[in-house]
Amino acid sequence: MGVFEFKVVSSSPECAGRLGVLRTPHGVVETPAFMPVGTQASVKTMTPDELHALGAKIILSNTYHLYLRPGAELIQQAGGLHTFMNWEGPILTDSGGYQVFSLAKLRSISEEGVEFRSHLDGSRHFLTPEKVVAVQEALGSDIAMVLDECPPYPCTPQYAADSMARTTRWAIRCREASRRQDQVLFPIVQGGVYRELRQQHAEEIAALDFPGIAIGGLSVGEPKDIMYQVLTWLQPYLPSAKPRYLMGVGAPEDLFNGVARGIDMFDCVLPTRLARHGQVLTTDGPLTIRNAAYARDFTPMDSECTCPVCRNYTRAYIRHLFKAGEILGMRLTTTHNLHFILTLMARIRDSLRTGSFMQYQTEFFQRYQGERNASGTCRT
Amino acid sequence: MGVFEFKVVSSSPECAGRLGVLRTPHGVVETPAFMPVGTQASVKTMTPDELHALGAKIILSNTYHLYLRPGAELIQQAGGLHTFMNWEGPILTDSGGYQVFSLAKLRSISEEGVEFRSHLDGSRHFLTPEKVVAVQEALGSDIAMVLDECPPYPCTPQYAADSMARTTRWAIRCREASRRQDQVLFPIVQGGVYRELRQQHAEEIAALDFPGIAIGGLSVGEPKDIMYQVLTWLQPYLPSAKPRYLMGVGAPEDLFNGVARGIDMFDCVLPTRLARHGQVLTTDGPLTIRNAAYARDFTPMDSECTCPVCRNYTRAYIRHLFKAGEILGMRLTTTHNLHFILTLMARIRDSLRTGSFMQYQTEFFQRYQGERNASGTCRT
Numbered sequence: 001m002g003v004f005e006f007k008v009v010s011s012s013p014e015c016a017g018r019l020g021v022l023r024t025p026h027g028v029v030e031t032p033a034f035m036p037v038g039t040q041a042s043v044k045t046m047t048p049d050e051l052h053a054l055g056a057k058i059i060l061s062n063t064y065h066l067y068l069r070p071g072a073e074l075i076q077q078a079g080g081l082h083t084f085m086n087w088e089g090p091i092l093t094d095s096g097g098y099q100v101f102s103l104a105k106l107r108s109i110s111e112e113g114v115e116f117r118s119h120l121d122g123s124r125h126f127l128t129p130e131k132v133v134a135v136q137e138a139l140g141s142d143i144a145m146v147l148d149e150c151p152p153y154p155c156t157p158q159y160a161a162d163s164m165a166r167t168t169r170w171a172i173r174c175r176e177a178s179r180r181q182d183q184v185l186f187p188i189v190q191g192g193v194y195r196e197l198r199q200q201h202a203e204e205i206a207a208l209d210f211p212g213i214a215i216g217g218l219s220v221g222e223p224k225d226i227m228y229q230v231l232t233w234l235q236p237y238l239p240s241a242k243p244r245y246l247m248g249v250g251a252p253e254d255l256f257n258g259v260a261r262g263i264d265m266f267d268c269v270l271p272t273r274l275a276r277h278g279q280v281l282t283t284d285g286p287l288t289i290r291n292a293a294y295a296r297d298f299t300p301m302d303s304e305c306t307c308p309v310c311r312n313y314t315r316a317y318i319r320h321l322f323k324a325g326e327i328l329g330m331r332l333t334t335t336h337n338l339h340f341i342l343t344l345m346a347r348i349r350d351s352l353r354t355g356s357f358m359q360y361q362t363e364f365f366q367r368y369q370g371e372r373n374a375s376g377t378c379r380t
Numbered sequence: 381m382g383v384f385e386f387k388v389v390s391s392s393p394e395c396a397g398r399l400g401v402l403r404t405p406h407g408v409v410e411t412p413a414f415m416p417v418g419t420q421a422s423v424k425t426m427t428p429d430e431l432h433a434l435g436a437k438i439i440l441s442n443t444y445h446l447y448l449r450p451g452a453e454l455i456q457q458a459g460g461l462h463t464f465m466n467w468e469g470p471i472l473t474d475s476g477g478y479q480v481f482s483l484a485k486l487r488s489i490s491e492e493g494v495e496f497r498s499h500l501d502g503s504r505h506f507l508t509p510e511k512v513v514a515v516q517e518a519l520g521s522d523i524a525m526v527l528d529e530c531p532p533y534p535c536t537p538q539y540a541a542d543s544m545a546r547t548t549r550w551a552i553r554c555r556e557a558s559r560r561q562d563q564v565l566f567p568i569v570q571g572g573v574y575r576e577l578r579q580q581h582a583e584e585i586a587a588l589d590f591p592g593i594a595i596g597g598l599s600v601g602e603p604k605d606i607m608y609q610v611l612t613w614l615q616p617y618l619p620s621a622k623p624r625y626l627m628g629v630g631a632p633e634d635l636f637n638g639v640a641r642g643i644d645m646f647d648c649v650l651p652t653r654l655a656r657h658g659q660v661l662t663t664d665g666p667l668t669i670r671n672a673a674y675a676r677d678f679t680p681m682d683s684e685c686t687c688p689v690c691r692n693y694t695r696a697y698i699r700h701l702f703k704a705g706e707i708l709g710m711r712l713t714t715t716h717n718l719h720f721i722l723t724l725m726a727r728i729r730d731s732l733r734t735g736s737f738m739q740y741q742t743e744f745f746q747r748y749q750g751e752r753n754a755s756g757t758c759r760t
Contacts, residue, residue, distance in 0.1 A: 040700075040701075040704040040706055041697070041700065041701075041704075042701060042704075042706045042708045044706065044707060044708070045707045045708060045711070046708070047708065047711070065704075069700070069703060069704055070675070070696070070700045070703070070704075074675065074676060074696065077676060077678075078676075078678055078694065078696060078697070079678075084694075084696075084697055084700075085697060086692045086693055086697070295450070295454065296454060296457060296458075298457075298458055298459075312466045313466055314458065314464075316450070316454070316458060316464075317421070317458070317464055317465065317466070320420075320421065320449070320450045320464075321420075321421075321422060323449060323450070324420040324422075324445075324449055324450075326420055326422045326424065327424060327425045327707055327710065327711075328422045328424070328425065328426070328427065330707065331425075331427070331707075331711075
């Protein structure tokens with residue numbers, strides 16, 4: 001595991017937040033980190049160069065989508081996902097499990113794995129723990145995820161308990177199937193919104209001693225307070241020397257709440273998806289760029305922003321691009337929203353470094369009004 | 381007219397082609413030049429920085445579209461079109477006349493002007509020569525075009541003759557309405573595909589002594605040979621000291637044929653529109669990137685191309701982006717196609733400089749097979 005390393009650099013005296021450094025075969029990532037999502041081997045509308053310029057150090061890509069199209073074997077033949085998409089930095093791939101449950105049709109789950117029909121063409125597929133490892137090894141991501149079952153919200157304690165037990169057994173099978181020396185596997189803690197189940201599963205998963213640990217099954221429709229509560233319950237049960245990844249979560253308020261509870265890694269389609277719908281993240285909260293109020297507003301989207309879009313383009317122009325259906329509009333809002341989230345994450349790291357995390361959080365929310373617009377679910 | 385100047389630097393000993401320099405209030409353009417089209421104040425998918433990096437020196441924008449949305453008065457309030465869209469170089473705007481005839485509904489033409497209904501919302505509008513000048517002055521383009529009637533192909537000699545006579549009268553009214561000192565007006569030669577009409581109209585228009593001259597009514601459905609024939613007929617009748625702009629034309633074969641007949645300026649949506657449909661211009665001619673043949677083709681779109689896309693991305697990846705509906709695909713093909721056309725134009729200028737235009741044309745077409753894929757009409 002020499003190519004992969006995680007170190008906690010410092011811990012906040014104010015909360016469970018910590019600064020860390022994650023070494024991967026494709027580069028070093030300062031944590032806590034936000035991972036932009038490149039579902040289909042592309043962070044929508046963006047080039048890898050642009051992501052790099054915005055300060056993105058690691059991206060996420062979705063195994064389910066790539067497995068169906070263009071196929072993992074094709075990407076392997078291209079030299080792996082990094083080469084295929086021209087992103088030289090670290091990549092984390094999920095296992096595809098979440099999308100099987102959220103996107104695919106006619107799925108049926110058994111101890112062996114999960115059968116489903118493609119949302120693209122209805123073709124039948126069977127994913128097992130061994131198969132998702134093989135697929136992710138073909139993709140060649142730096143961090144791969146085990147196959148898990150993400151139970152719906154709400155679900156009964158019995159369903160959550162059965163599901164998490166299977167997720168543990170699948171994690172073990174994934175590890176046994178793993179062959180690549182330049183890729184690590186993270187297991188996933190499930191357990192719904194039940195304190196005992198979550199803590200029991202965190203202990204079970206931690207005992208398996210994988211090089212990192214992920215928290216799944218959150219941001220699936222439950223209120224934000226419940227998500228934060230689950231993170232609070234889990235915090236003492238997560239191994240402190242391992243990177244902790246909160247899957248599919250990344251609204252501004254979630255970054256603060258997650259970091260305060262010891263989370264090191266986040267991913268979320270929120271900033272990019274909002275952007276394509278003309279929702280712009282600003283210091284004062286999201287704004288809807290199509291609103292008539294901005295028709296003759298010749299100020300930047302966010303007057304305090306230093307991104308290349310806010311330096312060069314006005315609300316009026318970007319509104320025009322959206323009204324006219326011009327792709328450039330989505331490019332500009334995506335660039336800005338990713339800059340907003342990546343800069344926020346960088347400032348959170350700075351605040352952890354200087355012991356002012358809680359102060360920064362207070363200052364941020366004196367301006368930012370997010371909850372009213374924040375989407376509960378922000379996964380692909 | 382001190383802010384606007386055109387000089388012929390040298391003339392080809394082989395053909396009517398010439399090298400020139402066009403000075404405008406927003407910068408200098410070497411001619412012959414290709415103008416990418418930014419219909420709605422955006423060259424589709426591209427930022428102005430990217431256009432600049434590709435070597436674009438002047439762009440075209442469409443008055444009809446901007447007049448309807450967001451409106452010329454709004455753009456004027458923004459500080460003009462250059463500021464609004466963040467393009468610092470020269471801009472040529474058309475008069476909107478062509479789009480009224482090709483896009484708008486229920487149009488009716490009279491000596492006074494043309495009435496039509498918007499293709500966007502059915503609203504009624506009336507454009508006169510005076511109005512299109514006022515609109516273009518509000519936009520603040522460097523070069524504005526007079527209102528003309530572009531007759532369909534085919535049309536009778538009588539229709540073509542009546543139409544071109546009105547176009548002359550409208551050109552005079554446009555000049556009388558013109559107020560801005562930092563904008564020049566180009567009149568338009570019409571006359572259908574009739575030699576006598578074309579030559580008569582060229583003489584009429586040339587006698588008006590505008591600072592440039594445009595050729596309209598070509599690439600509207602007639603065979604390419606006829607278009608080239610018309611240009612040959614016109615060539616001796618066009619004032620040699622003025623820039624000559626062939627409107628809406630710009631396929632590779634048209635650039636060679638136009639330059640050889642003394643054309644200095646071209647615009648065409650072809651490279652950008654083809655790109656968005658996955659048609660890629662290469663040294664060997666257009667290729668359809670969606671073709672199954674490219675699924676595992678890990679070579680660049682054009683192995684002889686030096687553009688940033690061909691240096692970093694494969695056919696297989698770009699095909700995947702198109703199949704998956706990813707916007708990045710259109711960005712990459714647009715970047716490449718514009719690089720292809722702008723580089724071709726730069727090489728044509730080089731060949732004029734070194735007296736090897738005909739040789740370059742022969743070499744180019746030994747490889748490039750374009751006609752079979754070239755679109756006859758390539759205007760907005």
